[in-house]
Amino acid sequence: MPEGPSIVILKEELAPFIGKKVTAVSGNSKIDIARLEKKKLTNIKSWGKHLLLCFSGFTVRIHFLLFGTYRINETKESPPRLHLQFSKGEINFYACSIIIIDEPLDERYDWSRDVLSKAWDPKKAMASLNEIPQTLVCDALLDQDIFAGAGNIIKNEVLFRIKVHPASKVGKLPLKQKKDLIKEAVKYSFDFLEWKKAYVLKKHWKVHTKKTCPRCHIPLKKEYLGKTHRRTFFCENCQVLYK
DNA sequence: ATACATGTTGGAGC
Protein backbone atom coordinates (compact mmCIF):
# COMPACT_ATOMS: atom_id res chain seq x y z
CA MET A 1 0.00 0.00 0.00
CA PRO A 2 2.45 2.74 1.01
CA GLU A 3 5.10 4.80 -0.82
CA GLY A 4 4.20 8.40 -1.54
CA PRO A 5 2.53 7.93 -4.94
CA SER A 6 -0.03 5.50 -3.50
CA ILE A 7 -0.96 8.11 -0.93
CA VAL A 8 -1.40 10.72 -3.64
CA ILE A 9 -3.76 8.36 -5.47
CA LEU A 10 -5.76 7.86 -2.28
CA LYS A 11 -5.88 11.59 -1.71
CA GLU A 12 -7.39 12.01 -5.16
CA GLU A 13 -9.89 9.22 -4.57
CA LEU A 14 -11.03 10.92 -1.39
CA ALA A 15 -11.43 14.36 -2.92
CA PRO A 16 -15.24 14.01 -3.29
CA PHE A 17 -15.52 13.98 0.51
CA ILE A 18 -13.92 17.39 0.94
CA GLY A 19 -16.42 19.86 2.35
CA LYS A 20 -18.66 17.07 3.64
CA LYS A 21 -19.64 16.53 7.24
CA VAL A 22 -18.80 13.40 9.22
CA THR A 23 -22.19 12.14 10.37
CA ALA A 24 -20.85 9.23 12.42
CA VAL A 25 -17.45 7.96 13.42
CA SER A 26 -16.17 4.70 14.91
CA GLY A 27 -13.18 2.40 14.95
CA ASN A 28 -10.57 0.84 17.21
CA SER A 29 -8.08 3.67 16.92
CA LYS A 30 -6.89 4.98 20.26
CA ILE A 31 -7.29 8.61 19.18
CA ASP A 32 -10.16 10.61 20.61
CA ILE A 33 -12.53 9.61 17.85
CA ALA A 34 -15.37 11.72 19.18
CA ARG A 35 -13.56 14.83 18.08
CA LEU A 36 -14.50 14.04 14.48
CA GLU A 37 -18.21 13.76 15.18
CA LYS A 38 -20.25 16.22 13.10
CA LYS A 39 -17.09 17.92 11.88
CA LYS A 40 -16.60 19.00 8.30
CA LEU A 41 -13.69 17.54 6.38
CA THR A 42 -12.21 20.81 5.17
CA ASN A 43 -9.33 19.51 3.08
CA ILE A 44 -7.13 16.50 2.35
CA LYS A 45 -3.38 16.79 1.96
CA SER A 46 -0.45 14.45 1.81
CA TRP A 47 3.17 14.67 2.82
CA GLY A 48 5.31 11.76 1.76
CA LYS A 49 3.57 8.66 3.07
CA HIS A 50 1.29 10.67 5.37
CA LEU A 51 -2.36 11.18 4.49
CA LEU A 52 -3.72 14.29 6.19
CA LEU A 53 -7.44 14.72 6.81
CA CYS A 54 -7.97 18.36 7.72
CA PHE A 55 -10.69 19.53 10.07
CA SER A 56 -11.17 22.94 11.59
CA GLY A 57 -8.49 23.27 14.27
CA PHE A 58 -6.85 19.85 13.91
CA THR A 59 -5.74 17.20 11.45
CA VAL A 60 -6.05 13.42 11.42
CA ARG A 61 -2.85 11.86 10.17
CA ILE A 62 -3.07 8.39 8.64
CA HIS A 63 0.06 6.33 8.07
CA PHE A 64 -0.38 2.90 6.50
CA LEU A 65 2.97 1.46 7.52
CA LEU A 66 3.46 -1.88 5.76
CA PHE A 67 0.02 -3.48 6.01
CA GLY A 68 -2.44 -0.65 6.09
CA THR A 69 -5.39 -0.65 3.72
CA TYR A 70 -8.57 1.29 3.10
CA ARG A 71 -11.97 0.97 1.51
CA ILE A 72 -14.10 3.72 0.08
CA ASN A 73 -17.87 3.18 0.16
CA GLU A 74 -17.35 -0.46 1.12
CA THR A 75 -16.09 -2.45 4.08
CA LYS A 76 -13.82 -5.38 4.84
CA GLU A 77 -14.39 -8.23 7.25
CA SER A 78 -11.91 -6.96 9.82
CA PRO A 79 -12.84 -4.10 12.15
CA PRO A 80 -11.77 -0.70 10.84
CA ARG A 81 -9.23 1.35 12.73
CA LEU A 82 -11.27 4.36 11.69
CA HIS A 83 -14.66 4.55 10.01
CA LEU A 84 -15.93 7.88 8.76
CA GLN A 85 -19.58 7.98 7.81
CA PHE A 86 -20.92 10.76 5.63
CA SER A 87 -24.51 11.38 4.59
CA LYS A 88 -23.49 9.97 1.25
CA GLY A 89 -20.66 7.46 1.40
CA GLU A 90 -18.08 6.26 3.86
CA ILE A 91 -14.34 5.88 4.30
CA ASN A 92 -12.74 2.97 6.18
CA PHE A 93 -9.11 2.68 7.24
CA TYR A 94 -7.57 -0.62 8.42
CA ALA A 95 -4.37 -1.59 10.20
CA CYS A 96 -2.86 1.85 10.02
CA SER A 97 -1.27 4.29 12.42
CA ILE A 98 -3.50 7.25 13.25
CA ILE A 99 -2.73 10.35 15.26
CA ILE A 100 -4.30 13.75 15.68
CA ILE A 101 -2.14 16.77 14.94
CA ASP A 102 -3.22 19.87 16.80
CA GLU A 103 -0.65 22.30 15.50
CA PRO A 104 -0.88 23.98 12.09
CA LEU A 105 0.44 21.66 9.39
CA ASP A 106 2.86 24.23 8.07
CA GLU A 107 4.66 24.06 11.39
CA ARG A 108 4.84 20.29 11.35
CA TYR A 109 5.66 19.63 7.71
CA ASP A 110 8.25 21.00 5.35
CA TRP A 111 6.39 20.58 2.06
CA SER A 112 9.53 21.19 0.06
CA ARG A 113 10.78 17.77 1.24
CA ASP A 114 7.94 15.84 -0.37
CA VAL A 115 9.17 14.41 -3.67
CA LEU A 116 5.64 14.63 -5.12
CA SER A 117 4.89 18.14 -3.93
CA LYS A 118 4.88 21.18 -6.16
CA ALA A 119 6.97 22.76 -3.43
CA TRP A 120 9.74 20.11 -3.75
CA ASP A 121 13.11 21.81 -3.55
CA PRO A 122 16.06 19.94 -5.09
CA LYS A 123 18.51 22.41 -3.60
CA LYS A 124 17.45 21.48 -0.09
CA ALA A 125 17.87 17.82 -0.95
CA MET A 126 21.36 18.53 -2.23
CA ALA A 127 22.22 20.47 0.91
CA SER A 128 20.99 17.58 3.06
CA LEU A 129 22.99 15.05 1.06
CA ASN A 130 26.10 17.14 1.54
CA GLU A 131 25.61 16.89 5.30
CA ILE A 132 25.75 13.08 5.32
CA PRO A 133 28.82 12.01 3.33
CA GLN A 134 29.24 8.75 5.27
CA THR A 135 25.66 7.58 4.68
CA LEU A 136 25.01 4.92 2.07
CA VAL A 137 22.85 6.04 -0.84
CA CYS A 138 20.37 3.22 -0.15
CA ASP A 139 19.78 4.73 3.30
CA ALA A 140 19.73 8.30 2.05
CA LEU A 141 16.92 7.54 -0.40
CA LEU A 142 14.78 6.11 2.38
CA ASP A 143 15.37 9.09 4.65
CA GLN A 144 11.97 10.74 4.89
CA ASP A 145 13.50 14.01 6.06
CA ILE A 146 15.22 14.26 2.68
CA PHE A 147 13.05 12.26 0.24
CA ALA A 148 9.63 12.17 1.89
CA GLY A 149 7.49 9.61 0.08
CA ALA A 150 10.31 7.50 -1.34
CA GLY A 151 10.07 3.85 -0.32
CA ASN A 152 11.93 0.65 -0.97
CA ILE A 153 10.65 0.11 -4.50
CA ILE A 154 11.53 3.65 -5.49
CA LYS A 155 14.94 3.21 -3.87
CA ASN A 156 15.80 0.11 -5.89
CA GLU A 157 14.49 1.44 -9.18
CA VAL A 158 16.09 4.87 -8.87
CA LEU A 159 19.53 3.43 -8.11
CA PHE A 160 19.32 1.14 -11.10
CA ARG A 161 18.24 4.00 -13.34
CA ILE A 162 21.14 6.20 -12.33
CA LYS A 163 23.60 3.29 -12.38
CA VAL A 164 24.73 3.77 -8.81
CA HIS A 165 25.49 0.87 -6.47
CA PRO A 166 23.28 1.01 -3.35
CA ALA A 167 26.26 0.68 -0.99
CA SER A 168 27.93 3.79 -2.41
CA LYS A 169 28.69 6.53 0.08
CA VAL A 170 26.83 9.77 -0.54
CA GLY A 171 30.01 11.77 -0.06
CA LYS A 172 31.82 9.77 -2.73
CA LEU A 173 29.26 10.37 -5.45
CA PRO A 174 30.39 12.65 -8.27
CA LEU A 175 28.21 15.76 -8.60
CA LYS A 176 26.53 14.35 -11.70
CA GLN A 177 25.38 11.23 -9.86
CA LYS A 178 24.18 13.25 -6.89
CA LYS A 179 22.10 15.44 -9.18
CA ASP A 180 20.79 12.33 -10.94
CA LEU A 181 19.83 10.84 -7.60
CA ILE A 182 17.71 13.84 -6.70
CA LYS A 183 16.22 14.21 -10.15
CA GLU A 184 15.31 10.54 -10.55
CA ALA A 185 13.88 10.23 -7.05
CA VAL A 186 11.26 12.70 -8.25
CA LYS A 187 10.98 11.45 -11.80
CA TYR A 188 10.54 7.82 -10.80
CA SER A 189 7.99 8.78 -8.16
CA PHE A 190 5.86 10.41 -10.83
CA ASP A 191 6.32 7.43 -13.13
CA PHE A 192 5.30 5.22 -10.22
CA LEU A 193 2.20 7.38 -9.77
CA GLU A 194 1.12 7.09 -13.38
CA TRP A 195 1.86 3.38 -13.63
CA LYS A 196 0.08 2.64 -10.38
CA LYS A 197 -2.98 4.53 -11.56
CA ALA A 198 -2.96 2.44 -14.73
CA TYR A 199 -2.39 -0.80 -12.73
CA VAL A 200 0.85 -1.44 -14.59
CA LEU A 201 3.38 -0.60 -11.91
CA LYS A 202 4.90 -4.05 -11.43
CA LYS A 203 5.25 -4.53 -15.12
CA HIS A 204 7.67 -1.63 -15.19
CA TRP A 205 9.95 -2.83 -12.42
CA LYS A 206 13.47 -3.24 -13.76
CA VAL A 207 15.15 -4.73 -10.70
CA HIS A 208 12.77 -4.77 -7.75
CA THR A 209 11.99 -8.47 -7.06
CA LYS A 210 13.74 -9.36 -10.33
CA LYS A 211 16.31 -12.07 -10.93
CA THR A 212 18.14 -10.87 -14.01
CA CYS A 213 19.58 -7.53 -15.04
CA PRO A 214 17.50 -6.17 -17.94
CA ARG A 215 20.56 -4.35 -19.27
CA CYS A 216 23.41 -6.85 -19.19
CA HIS A 217 21.44 -10.01 -18.38
CA ILE A 218 23.63 -11.28 -15.55
CA PRO A 219 21.93 -12.36 -12.30
CA LEU A 220 20.92 -9.49 -10.05
CA LYS A 221 22.09 -9.30 -6.45
CA LYS A 222 19.56 -9.34 -3.63
CA GLU A 223 21.01 -8.16 -0.34
CA TYR A 224 19.82 -6.50 2.84
CA LEU A 225 21.88 -3.34 2.87
CA GLY A 226 22.27 -0.22 4.93
CA LYS A 227 21.19 0.54 8.45
CA THR A 228 17.61 -0.23 7.50
CA HIS A 229 18.42 -3.74 6.19
CA ARG A 230 15.75 -3.42 3.56
CA ARG A 231 15.99 -5.77 0.65
CA THR A 232 18.00 -4.27 -2.12
CA PHE A 233 18.09 -5.47 -5.72
CA PHE A 234 20.95 -4.31 -7.89
CA CYS A 235 23.31 -5.20 -10.70
CA GLU A 236 26.97 -5.40 -9.72
CA ASN A 237 27.98 -4.87 -13.30
CA CYS A 238 25.76 -1.92 -14.26
CA GLN A 239 25.72 -0.01 -10.99
CA VAL A 240 28.98 1.66 -10.02
CA LEU A 241 30.17 1.47 -6.43
CA TYR A 242 31.55 4.79 -5.21
CA LYS A 243 33.32 4.14 -1.94
C1' DA B 1 1.84 -23.05 5.01
C1' DT B 2 5.57 -20.68 6.87
C1' DA B 3 7.98 -16.71 5.71
C1' DC B 4 8.28 -12.55 3.94
C1' DA B 5 7.11 -7.59 2.54
C1' DT B 6 5.81 -0.99 -0.62
C1' DG B 7 7.20 1.04 7.07
C1' DT B 8 7.93 3.31 11.46
C1' DT B 9 8.49 3.73 16.38
C1' DG B 10 10.37 3.15 20.85
C1' DG B 11 13.40 0.97 23.99
C1' DA B 12 17.63 -1.50 25.22
C1' DG B 13 22.41 -1.70 25.05
C1' DC B 14 26.84 0.08 23.90
Next chain:
DNA sequence: GGCTCCAACATGTA
Protein backbone atom coordinates in the same frame (compact mmCIF):
# COMPACT_ATOMS: atom_id res chain seq x y z
C1' DG C 1 23.83 11.95 22.52
C1' DG C 2 24.11 8.95 18.78
C1' DC C 3 24.13 4.64 16.67
C1' DT C 4 22.44 -0.09 15.97
C1' DC C 5 19.69 -3.80 16.90
C1' DC C 6 15.34 -5.69 17.98
C1' DA C 7 10.48 -6.24 18.91
C1' DA C 8 6.11 -4.79 17.94
C1' DC C 9 2.41 -3.75 14.96
C1' DA C 10 -0.73 -6.61 11.48
C1' DT C 11 -2.16 -8.82 6.74
C1' DG C 12 -1.99 -10.38 1.92
C1' DT C 13 0.66 -13.28 -0.89
C1' DA C 14 3.64 -16.94 -2.52
